[in-house]
Amino acid sequence: MAERIQKVLARAGVASRRQVEEWIRAGRLAINGVPATLGAPLRGRDKVTLDGRPVRFREPDSATRVIVYHRAASRDLNAPESTESVQLFEKLPRRAGRRWIAVSPLPPNDGGLELLTNDGDLAQRLMRRLGTLRVTFSLRVRGELNELQLARLRSGVVDPETTLEVESIEPAGGEGSNRWYTLVTRGGRARDVHRLAQAAAVDLSRLMRVGLGPVRMDRSLARERHRTLSPAETTQLYELAGVSGAAQAATAHSTRSRPRSLARYKA
DSSP states (O other): OOEEHHHHHHHTTSSOHHHHHHHHHTTOEEETTEEOOTTOEEOTTOOEEETTEEOOOOOOSTTOOEEEEEEOOOSOTTSOHHHHHHHHHHTSOOBTTBOOEEESOOOTTOEEEEEEESOHHHHHHHHHTGGGSEEEEEEEEESOOOHHHHHHHHHTEEETTEEOEEEEEEEEEEETTEEEEEEEEESOOHHHHHHHHHHTTOOEEEEEEEEETTEEOOTTSOTTEEEEOOHHHHHHHHHHHTOSOHHHHHTTOSSOOOOEESTTOOO
16 A cells, blocks of 8 residues: 655654655655655655665654653763754664654753654654643752842743743742753743743753653663653553554553663664
8 A cells, every 4th residue: 555755764763754855856765766746645665766766664653662761961062963963862762764853852061851763754743742742951050049030030021022831930949059940831842942041041050851742751761871652651542642653652662661771872
């Protein structure tokens, strides 16, 4: 049965649908030697090439995975973002014919929860829904926030044209010069929170994302370690994204993998 090339390659984790569409518009993708067009049907025996090189992929099966990775903030403030991203993906487990796609990746200078999947269709749909997802951040600030600063954070006003939807801001411990606060937003990105803190005259020394949609990063997950989502968590994500076959994807891993270091995986 033939399916659109964008859907097949995205579902197989080759690239997001948007990336595949860009390749097609640029004339870089071909099917059986003929330049591909948007929505072109792809059948089982068709040969796909990118810039003349074969594209190898497999249909999703039990290899489909979603993982939570604890990203460490970069120590090199001058490192290019592209370099940091490459270093991150080099630490992830390798799977033949599949690649990892980050859902709303963090800037290199921030740490915390990275949500990654090798199901391109799931990643694309989740990214389209980012504006509606509840996102939780841990903020480390210098000194205790006063009522005016808290009010400014709750307002979510970044500038006259930008307002971040803030659901709550609550103390989360700390002592001395370092205090922690938990900030819950709708669709907030790390860069938005940095700008909000600056607008509220908050001296923000560290920012960590600890929740993205229904997925949370437990304190027990050490930096540069990962865990595979449980079947229940995976089902939630697929249902949230509106992707069919959620039950099949969720049963791909009947038990949660034990957190382990990714350093031993070679690119």
